[in-house]
Each structure stands twice: as C-alpha cells, then as structure tokens.
Amino acid sequence: MIKPMKMKFYGLRHIDQIPQLHQLTEEERFDIKVVSNVLPFRTNNYVVEQLINWENIPDDPMFQLTFMQKGMLDKKHFNKMADALKRNASNDEIKKIANEIRFDLNPHPAGQMTANVPIFEDEPVQGVQHKYKETCLVFPSAGQTCHAYCTFCFRWAQFVGMNDLKFATDESKRFQDYLRNHKEITDVLFTGGDPMVMTLQKLEAYIEPLLRPEFDHIRNIRIGTKSVAYWPYKYVTDDESDGVLRLFEKVIKAGKHLAIMGHYNHWVELSTPVAKEAVKRIRNTGAEIRTQSPLIKHVNDDPDVWAKMWKAQVKLGLVPYYMFVERDTGASSYFAMPLSRAFDIYRKAYIQVSGLQRTVRGPSMSATPGKVAVEGIATINGEKVFVLNFLQGRNPEWVKRPFFAKYDEKSNWLDQLTPAFGNDSFFYEDELNEILEKKAEEFEAA
Ligand SMILES: *Cc1c(COP(=O)(O)O)cnc(C)c1O
Ligand code: SF4
Numbered sequence: 310m311i312k313p314m315k316m317k318f319y320g321l322r323h324i325d326q327i328p329q330l331h332q333l334t335e336e337e338r339f340d341i342k343v344v345s346n347v348l349p350f351r352t353n354n355y356v357v358e359q360l361i362n363w364e365n366i367p368d369d370p371m372f373q374l375t376f377m378q379k380g381m382l383d384k385k386h387f388n389k390m391a392d393a394l395k396r397n398a399s400n401d402e403i404k405k406i407a408n409e410i411r412f413d414l415n416p417h418p419a420g421q422m423t424a425n426v427p428i429f430e431d432e433p434v435q436g437v438q439h440k441y442k443e444t445c446l447v448f449p450s451a452g453q454t455c456h457a458y459c460t461f462c463f464r465w466a467q468f469v470g471m472n473d474l475k476f477a478t479d480e481s482k483r484f485q486d487y488l489r490n491h492k493e494i495t496d497v498l499f500t501g502g503d504p505m506v507m508t509l510q511k512l513e514a515y516i517e518p519l520l521r522p523e524f525d526h527i528r529n530i531r532i533g534t535k536s537v538a539y540w541p542y543k544y545v546t547d548d549e550s551d552g553v554l555r556l557f558e559k560v561i562k563a564g565k566h567l568a569i570m571g572h573y574n575h576w577v578e579l580s581t582p583v584a585k586e587a588v589k590r591i592r593n594t595g596a597e598i599r600t601q602s603p604l605i606k607h608v609n610d611d612p613d614v615w616a617k618m619w620k621a622q623v624k625l626g627l628v629p630y631y632m633f634v635e636r637d638t639g640a641s642s643y644f645a646m647p648l649s650r651a652f653d654i655y656r657k658a659y660i661q662v663s664g665l666q667r668t669v670r671g672p673s674m675s676a677t678p679g680k681v682a683v684e685g686i687a688t689i690n691g692e693k694v695f696v697l698n699f700l701q702g703r704n705p706e707w708v709k710r711p712f713f714a715k716y717d718e719k720s721n722w723l724d725q726l727t728p729a730f731g732n733d734s735f736f737y738e739d740e741l742n743e744i745l746e747k748k749a750e751e752f753e754a755a
Contacts, residue, residue: 311583313546316456317354321345329363343391344377346403347410348639349468352376352457356539359581370575370614373607375457381640386410407469416466418638424677424748428755429487436478437487441679441701444496447484450477451511452504456539459574461605461644463636464502480514489523498531498570505536509549513556520563530560533570537598538578541587554594561595569598571627575609576618579625588625601631604651604672605644612657619658619666632671637722647721648672648695652683670700676723678741679703686716694729699737703744707737 319327324342333341341350352375360371367378379387393406425438425446438446458468478484488494497519504512519527536543544550560567569591578584591598600622602609609615619629632655635645651672659667673682679702687696693716699707712735714726728735 311542311545311586314355314542314583316540316542316547319352319354319357321350324350327357329357329361332363333366339391339394340379341377343387343394344379344381346390346394347382347386347407347414348377348460349458349462349465350377351455351468353540355542355583356457359583360577362577368607370608371577374459374461374574374605377460378607378643381460381643382410383642386413408471411466411469411471414640415638416471418463418636423752424745426752427487428751429483429490431755433752433755434478434483434487437484439487439491439494440703442493442705444498445488445491445494446498446500447515448477448500448502449504449507449511449515450479451507452499453477453502454506455501455503456506456536459535461603461608461635461640463638465639467502480511485518485524488519488527492526495526496529496531497527498533500533500570503534503536504532505534505543505553509552509556512553516556516560520560520565527565529566529568531568531570533572535572537569537571537584537587537591538573541581541583544587544590545583550590554590557591557594557596567594567596569596570630571598571600572602573600573618573622574602574605575614576621579618579621585625588627592626598627599630600627601633603633603635604646604654605635606646607644610646610650610654612654612661615654615658616661616666619662619669623665629666629669631673632669634672634674634721636675645721647719648683648726649686649716649718649720651721652686652695655683673700674723677703677745678723678737679707681723684711689713690730692729695726697723697726702737704737704740710736712736 321342324330324338324345330338356371356375361375362369362371366372382390390406390410393403425440426433427437427439428434436448436450453467458465462468488497499515504515516530518524519530542550544553557567573579579588588598604610615632622629634648634651635641637645655672671682673680678699680700682698682700683695684698685696687694694713695716697712697714698709702708713729715729720726
C-alpha cells in the first residue's frame with residue numbers, strides 16, 4: 310500500500326524552509342536564491358524527499374534538475390543580481406534586473422509565437438499550435454504550470470510571466486471549432502506546462518467533448534506530462550486519482566487511443582514505489598505511456614543513464630519515444646551539449662539495449678523547419694558529415710530524405726550547421742522561407 314502524501318510546493322520564498330537545504334552553507338543557499346530570482350524555481354515535497362539523493366549534492370541529477378545552480382547564469386548576470394540582493398534593493402528594482410537578464414537569455418526560441426499558431430475565420434486560434442499536419446497542440450490555460458520546474462526548461466519564460474500565457478486557451482469552443490473544421494488532424498496533444506496539474510473537472514472539460522461523433526477524425530488523444538515523474542500521487546492516492554483514471558478509461562471506451570507522453574529525464578524518476586504504482590494504474594486503464602526527454606548536461610549526459618532508463622521503462626510497459634537536443638534558451642550554456650556528443654551518447658546507449666527499447670528516436674532538434682534527427686556521422690568522398698533526417702517536417706514531403714551537414718565538434722543546433730559538399734543551402738530552405746513568409750502575411754492580415 311502506498312501512503313498518501315499531501316502536496317507541498319516550495320518556491321523562491323521557501324528556500325530557507327527546505328530542511329534538506331540546510332546542509333549547504335548560507336552562501337550556497339544564497340547562490341540558489343540569486344539564480345531563482347531570474348529563472349523560475351518550484352519544487353515539491355515528493356521531489357525533495359524521495360527523488361533527490363541528499364548525500365550526493367550538488368551532483369545529484371535530480372538536484373540539478375530542480376534546484377538552481379550558480380553556473381546557470383554567467384558571471385556578469387549573477388553578480389548583478391547577487392549585488393542587488395545583498396544591498397536589499399527594492400522588489401521593483403530586483404524585478405527590473407531580473408527582466409533585463411531574462412531578455413539576454415533568448416526567452417522565445419524557434420519563433421513559435423506566430424509560425425505555428427493557426428488562423429481560423431480570420432483570427433489566430435489562441436492556445437493552439439498546428440505545425441505538423443496530423444497533430445495539433447492544445448495549451449489549456451489552467452495547465453500552464455508544473456508540479457516542479459525543471460531548471461533547463463525551454464518554456465521557462467512563460468513561468469516568469471514573459472508571454473502573458475499567449476499560448477493558452479480556455480476550454481471554450483474555439484479550439485474545438487478549429488479541430489472540427491480540420492479533418493486532417495488525427496492527433497490532439499494537450500501540453501503546457503503540464504495539463505495534469507488541472508483539476509479533474511477542467512481536464513474533463515477539455516477531453517470529453519472530443520469523444521463526440523463530430524470528432525471522429527481525432528483518433529489519438531495525447532497528454533504531455535511530467536506528473537508521473539514529479540507527482541505520481543495524482544494517479545494513486547490524491548482525492549481525484551480515481552476520477553482521473555475513470556476519465557482515461559472513458560477515452561479508451563470511446564474507441565480512441567490515449568497516449569500519456571511522459572516526460573522522464575532519469576531512471577530515478579521510475580524507481581520509487583509510488584512512481585511504479587502510478588504507471589501500473591495508468592496502464593490498467595488501457596492508456597499507453599510513451600516517454601521523452603532532452604539530453605541535459607549535469608542530469609543525463611551519460612549513455613549508461615539512458616540505457617538504464619529505457620530498460621526500466623520497457624520493463625514497466627512504457628514505450629521510449631524521443632530523445633531531444635536541448636534548445637538554445639535560458640540556462641542553455643550550462644545544460645546544452647554539442648550535437649557530436651549528443652549523437653555519441655544516443656548511440657552508446659542504443660547499442661546497449663534490445664529492439665524493444667529501440668523505439669526511441671533522436672537525438673532530435675525541434676527546430677523551425679521540423680524535428681531534425683542526427684542519424685549518424687559519416688565520411689563521404691573524404692568529407693566528414695552529419696547525416697540528418699526530418700522526423701517531422703513543416704512539409705511532410707521533407708521527412709525521410711537524408712541530408713548532410715559539415716561535421717563539426719562544437720555546433721549544438723541546426724542553425725549553426727553548414728551544408729556539406731559545397732552546397733549553399735539545405736534542400737528545404739527555399740521552401741521553408743516561402744512557408745514562413747506566407748504564414749507571416751496571413752498573420753498580418755488577421
Ligand atoms: C513534436 C511535436 C509534435 C508531435 O510530433 P510526433 O512526431 O507526432 O510525436 C507536434 N507538434 C509540434 C509542434 C511538435 O514539436
Ligand atoms: S515539466 Fe516540462 S514544461 Fe514543466 S518545467 Fe519541466 S520541462 Fe518545463
């Protein structure tokens with residue numbers, strides 16, 4: 310039997326109240342506060358008490374994943390905030406300094422603001438992104454927070470209020486109207502933040518309408534969530550846990566596929582009794598759990614960690630799905646790693662596991678033209694190259710057409726790569742520019 314846990318959140322104001330943190334020196338705690346004044350900090354009692362190994366800090370991966378580290382800001386930024394806190398600057402001044410630093414940290418990577426938001430009846434559909442033909446993302450407004458924040462999060466800007474939840478939608482008709490009128494959409498992916506922070510009532514309001522006959526073309530409902538890792542009690546002992554599982558069953562009974570897109574960064578997140586129980590209960594409803602994670606320095610930059618994680622996942626019936634490359638935003642200089650290293654880790658993990666774990670694809674960059682994976686490193690006619698491949702493309706025709714970039718050890722994103730074999734551009738670039746221009750025009754008009 311799993312003992313219930315009452316949820317307790319810790320934010321910036323509670324840093325001194327976390328008992329385990331008192332094994333750090335006052336100065337080390339101060340460092341955490343400095344960075345947490347810039348990047349969003351939030352954790353909870355489950356993460357602190359059951360996932361972090363306090364005998365192994367600061368190196369413990371779960372500690373690195375949820376607690377800010379001094380190195381996440383460069384010296385100049387760090388000192389500016391540290392100085393303001395030391396001289397007890399006013400809240401307004403601290404906020405101002407925080408925002409200045411945030412603007413230096415590329416708060417809005419990959420132009421998601423306009424290029425992915427669809428227009429319907431001459432108006433943008435708020436809270437919806439439709440980039441790949443079959444799959445539509447929906448960002449419920451009540452699901453734009455998480456049970457704990459990952460220090461590397463590429464959506465960090467929304468948690469510090471930098472985009473006023475422009476991505477979010479309420480449960481009203483508009484996103485439904487859009488889906489009803491787009492029969493090519495087979496998959497709806499609820500995402501955030503974390504939609505599973507919502508109350509059962511809210512969750513039902515988003516999901517149940519999609520079970521009606523008018524949405525027969527929506528075959529797959531997906532929920533992107535970190536809750537199974539950060540707050541598994543949601544499915545086990547929370548007041549609404551049975552209701553959540555009943556809702557999942559209802560989706561299955563309606564003949565849809567329900568995929569929980571579980572965000573896992575480390576095998577530790579699957580190691581506690583309550584985490585395993587949550588997985589079992591979700592799977593018993595008929596839902597599948599597929600897993601994804603970025604590669605993150607200080608957290609999982611080790612092939613053995615990935616191999617062990619994928620094995621633990623398959624053992625529990627989860628399906629490894631994506632390995633992502635960390636995006637260029639926030640504290641990325643602390644977390645990011647070059648594509649060459651990312652591929653090396655992927656390959657060294659992949660060769661350790663059986664075919665059942667090899668459902669995982671990557672390392673993949675969610676870049677402007679699409680999801681681009683590094684498939685290999687090769688030497689062709691004497692030139693060392695990255696072999697790249699679209700797993701998803703803004704134009705589906707781009708998928709599975711290998712293309713080549715000059716190998717270089719340091720690049721960590723698609724836009725830093727140069728075409729190989731003396732070519733001026735990658736095969737998709739002209740078409741991409743056309744698509745983006747057309748999108749921008751539509752937006753202007755709306
Ligand atoms: C990853 C992603 C999807 C889902 O792609 P699948 O390969 O079907 O899992 C949909 N939309 C966007 C914008 C994405 O980044
Ligand atoms: S769970 Fe996902 S959205 Fe939430 S903080 Fe972590 S990476 Fe960001």
